[in-house]
Amino acid sequence: MIFHRAVRRELTHAAAGIFVALFAIMATTQLIRLLTEAAAGKVAPEAVIALLGFAALNYLPVLLSLAMFIAILLTLSRSYRDSEMVVWFSSGLPLTAWVRPVLAFAAPLVLAVAVLSFFLSPWALSQSAEFRQKLSTRSDAGQVSPGAFQEASSANRVVFVEAVAEDSSAVRNVFVSSVQNERLGVTMAATGHQESAANGDRFMVLEDGRRYEVEPGIPSFRVLEFDRYAVRIETKEAQGIERTPRNMSTRDLLRDEKAVNQAELLWRIGIPLSTVVLALLAIPLSFVNPRAGRSANMLVALFTYMIYSNLLSIGQAWVAQGKVSFVVGMFGVHVLMIALLPLLFYRRIAVTSFLQLRR
Numbered sequence: 449m450i451f452h453r454a455v456r457r458e459l460t461h462a463a464a465g466i467f468v469a470l471f472a473i474m475a476t477t478q479l480i481r482l483l484t485e486a487a488a489g490k491v492a493p494e495a496v497i498a499l500l501g502f503a504a505l506n507y508l509p510v511l512l513s514l515a516m517f518i519a520i521l522l523t524l525s526r527s528y529r530d531s532e533m534v535v536w537f538s539s540g541l542p543l544t545a546w547v548r549p550v551l552a553f554a555a556p557l558v559l560a561v562a563v564l565s566f567f568l569s570p571w572a573l574s575q576s577a578e579f580r581q582k583l584s585t586r587s588d589a590g591q592v593s594p595g596a597f598q599e600a601s602s603a604n605r606v607v608f609v610e611a612v613a614e615d616s617s618a619v620r621n622v623f624v625s626s627v628q629n630e631r632l633g634v635t636m637a638a639t640g641h642q643e644s645a646a647n648g649d650r651f652m653v654l655e656d657g658r659r660y661e662v663e664p665g666i667p668s669f670r671v672l673e674f675d676r677y678a679v680r681i682e683t684k685e686a687q688g689i690e691r692t693p694r695n696m697s698t699r700d701l702l703r704d705e706k707a708v709n710q711a712e713l714l715w716r717i718g719i720p721l722s723t724v725v726l727a728l729l730a731i732p733l734s735f736v737n738p739r740a741g742r743s744a745n746m747l748v749a750l751f752t753y754m755i756y757s758n759l760l761s762i763g764q765a766w767v768a769q770g771k772v773s774f775v776v777g778m779f780g781v782h783v784l785m786i787a788l789l790p791l792l793f794y795r796r797i798a799v800t801s802f803l804q805l806r807r
Contacts, residue, residue: 452549455523459553463519470511471504478503488596491580498579505572509564513723514753516557517730520550521749524734543796546731554727562720566698570716573695604628605679609640622654624679635659635677643678651678711768714777718760725785726753732792756785 482499485491491499524546527533536545597608610621624635637657644650654677662669693701693712701713733749759781767777 455549467515502572502576517726520730528736565716565719711764732796
């Protein structure tokens with residue numbers, strides 16, 4: 449029991465450190481992408497943190513699984529390098545005796561991965577899509593960034609502003625190019641802001657400006673000067689968010705037997721299953737020959753992880769395309785990897801026995 453507690457404590461510390469490093473890399477990458485979108489006016493600056501949180505929930509299952517796999521590898525590899533495994537085998541304990549403490553450590557992580565994969569990740573994707581949909585219905589004046597041309601959601605209007613007020617309530621020096629009633633119009637105004645009517649319609653109101661209108665094929669044009677000019681902003685609220693297999697709930701996926709939905713369900717079930725298999729694979733893959741290089745086993749282990757992950761993606765794609773059934777895609781990859789376990793354990797036990805005999 450003392451040994452098991454010590455092993456779980458070391459595994460926990462290693463997994464925590466690795467997870468923090470992986471999470472920092474993921475968060476930095478997503479933050480850069482979101483800041484780029486915000487600079488281009490595609491995402492509101494105040495929405496970056498919320499979207500980053502949704503993205504983090506989506507990537508957590510994979511990060512937890514990978515952190516657990518690497519933590520087991522590093523912990524057992526250290527035991528080989530420090531000759532603790534020599535004491536372990538000299539005591540008459542086989543390599544398979546590591547299965548129990550490793551599974552005891554992995555059980556809470558597998559449960560967390562299952563909850564994230566089945567419930568929290570699709571919820572996060574759904575909330576992210578809904579959040580972006582709400583942002584897309586904001587006023588054109590509120591969406592643009594200073595010094596950047598922004599195309600409106602209706603695709604027939606381009607807005608440019610020189611400056612935005614600190615509270616984002618108004619913009620200055622506005623340029624709007626639009627097409628209305630087969631006429632090309634260019635509007636310039638000193639200031640602009642958003643207003644909402646009693647019936648819920650929203651308008652972009654420009655003040656102190658001038659509008660030029662020209663009809664294609666006709667050389668003449670009109671010039672209109674105005675003190676106040678309102679443009680109705682069409683919204684997409686009635687359309688709702690785009691439902692995809694990734695942001696559908698697990699319950700809805702179980703009810704719908706479409707191939708693409710079955711493929712997404714296969715992925716959600718496969719993540720926690722692969723976490724268990726990876727925990728077991730890490731035991732024989734952690735073997736280190738003290739007389740050989742110390743990084744060779746890590747390269748082999750990471751290569752195995754990449755193959756496993758790619759096979760899961762291929763299985764998901766084949767189910768979505770109808771090339772294989774859900775049952776074959778569900779169990780084919782996992783059974784293949786589980787079949788490697790006896791071979792890997794046998795090979796490591798044989799190599800360890802050979803090294804002990806040479807000593």
